[in-house]
Amino acid sequence: GAVVSQHPSRVICKSGTSVKIECRSLDFQATTMFWYRQFPKKSLMLMATSNEGSKATYEQGVEKDKFLINHASLTLSTLTVTSAHPEDSSFYICSAPGTGNTEAFFGQGTRLTVV
Amino acid sequence: AQSVTQPDIHITVSEGASLELRCNYSYGATPYLFWYVQSPGQGLQLLLKYFSGDTLVQGIKGFEAEFKRSQSSFNLRKPSVHWSDAAEYFCAVVLYNQGGKLIFGQGTELSVKP
Numbered sequence: 497g498a499v500v501s502q503h504p505s506r507v508i509c510k511s512g513t514s515v516k517i518e519c520r521s522l523d524f525q526a527t528t529m530f531w532y533r534q535f536p537k538k539s540l541m542l543m544a545t546s547n548e549g550s551k552a553t554y555e556q557g558v559e560k561d562k563f564l565i566n567h568a569s570l571t572l573s574t575l576t577v578t579s580a581h582p583e584d585s586s587f588y589i590c591s592a593p594g595t596g597n598t599e600a601f602f603g604q605g606t607r608l609t610v611v
Numbered sequence: 612a613q614s615v616t617q618p619d620i621h622i623t624v625s626e627g628a629s630l631e632l633r634c635n636y637s638y639g640a641t642p643y644l645f646w647y648v649q650s651p652g653q654g655l656q657l658l659l660k661y662f663s664g665d666t667l668v669q670g671i672k673g674f675e676a677e678f679k680r681s682q683s684s685f686n687l688r689k690p691s692v693h694w695s696d697a698a699e700y701f702c703a704v705v706l707y708n709q710g711g712k713l714i715f716g717q718g719t720e721l722s723v724k725p
Contacts, residue, residue: 530712539701540655540715589654593711598643598662600705600713605654 498524500592502603509580509610517575517606519590525570526592530600531563534587543588546573580610613638615702617716624692625724632687632719634702642704644685645713646676649699658700661685672696697723 499522509515519529527548532540544565545553552565562584564576577584589605614637624630636642646658659670666678676687685702702716 528710530710532713537720539718540713542712542714545710545712591713593705597707597711598705599645599660600711602655607652 498522498592498594498601500526500590500601500603502590502606504606505604506607507609509608511581511610512579514576514578515580515608517577517588517590517608519573519575519592519603521571521592521601524592526573527570528593529567529573530591530593531565531573531575532589532591534589536586540589543575548573577608580608582610584608585610613704613706613714615704615714615716617700617702617719619719620717621720621722623722623724626694627691630687630689630692630696630721632700632702632721634685634687634716635683636685636702636704637683638704638706640708642685643707644676644678645703645705646670646674646685646687647701647703648672649701649718651698655701658687692721692723694723694725697721 501520503518529546531543533543534540543558546565546567548567554560567573587607590603591600616635618633644661647655658674659668661668661678669675674689678685700719703713705713
């Protein structure tokens with residue numbers, strides 16, 4: 497099956513700094529990738545949809561300037577958490593749709609801790 | 612509006628007992644449904660999926676799920692639970708007419724008693 501690689505798996509950063517999370521499709525091209533966020537003991541909520549060659553689409557309530565998404569190529573999407581605060585600490589996970597958009601291939605996820 | 616509901620936030624079963632986790636969905640078209648498992652601190656692992664055809668689908672780790680259109684349900688079952696099955700379980704529907712994003716249920720935390 498298709499493989500999506502997400503890095504880093506864990507990151508600890510200081511408040512006020514920025515953190516970049518990468519999501520790569522290893523054996524297929526992904527014109528679209530989805531970014532989800534999971535708060536502790538909660539479900540996964542879609543944050544934004546990244547589109548290769550165009551601006552990302554953000555879900556309601558997600559701060560565009562805080563969560564910068566770039567889809568620079570057909571195999572790479574990045575999420576940058578800018579000016580991180582402790583409340584940004586979360587599990588972030590990306591996914592790429594499969595053929596016909598009928599399934600999803602997930603990255604391994606990134607656990608971000610802001611101290 | 613599309614939605615997925617998992618009515619049980621937390622379930623505890625004894626090891627060796629049977630398990631059923633409930634999932635109800637709301638979707639205007641033919642649903643493509645999934646069950647994922649997440650161990651603490653880990654990512655998502657796909658247990659099984661339903662696209663079409665046989666309404667009883669088999670997955671990994673001895674899990675199965677039954678799609679019932681009349682009840683808008685896709686319940687997950689396992690005949691005999693093992694201690695290693697303790698984890699968080701998520702039901703999801705893919706919005707294939709919206710690019711393939713998923714809507715997840717709230718999750719059910721499974722605890723297994725020895």
